[in-house]
Amino acid sequence: MTTRAAEAAYLALHLAEWADKGYAVYNPHGKDVADLPVIYGFCKDGSPGRYSMHLLAEDGTHLGDHVCSAEGYGPHDLGVIEGSRPDRHETFRAHYPDGYRMEYVPLDQVRARSHAGLEAAFQRNQEAARRADTQTEGDDAE
Numbered sequence: 178m179t180t181r182a183a184e185a186a187y188l189a190l191h192l193a194e195w196a197d198k199g200y201a202v203y204n205p206h207g208k209d210v211a212d213l214p215v216i217y218g219f220c221k222d223g224s225p226g227r228y229s230m231h232l233l234a235e236d237g238t239h240l241g242d243h244v245c246s247a248e249g250y251g252p253h254d255l256g257v258i259e260g261s262r263p264d265r266h267e268t269f270r271a272h273y274p275d276g277y278r279m280e281y282v283p284l285d286q287v288r289a290r291s292h293a294g295l296e297a298a299f300q301r302n303q304e305a306a307r308r309a310d311t312q313t314e315g316d317d318a319e
Contacts, residue, residue, distance in 0.1 A: 188249050195252075198259045201279040203270060213278045216240060216269055217295045218255035220248045220284035228284070230255055232265070234277075235294065237301025240268055252281040 179187075202210055214235040221229045223245075230251040232240040243254050256262030256269070257279040269277055286292045 188247050201259045204276045213276045216277050218257040219282040233298045235298050257281045
């Protein structure tokens, strides 16, 4: 079992190792980065030892999730940080082959619902789910 002090020290080392990295960008056509669609990494909920991390494309598509022992690991483990998790970027490139940029939204902003971009992506996700439910209900009636 790891002590709290050891957990804190390991997290501090991890954060220091990745501190100089920015958010990942895939831009094969050299577009203005601000014009690229966003993939949001965010912490939906959690408490020490178990944080629920998710990836949501600007268009509302869920692109993955992960559980972390501390929120500080989330940006790396989700692939938000430049150079982290190349395996996840295969999925991102398949979804947005013309480019994307990553952004991380921390738990406090998610709880406050204060991030306009993530809120819009979440609404698109919910609308798609409602359409899918309606279509499934219609298919059941046949």
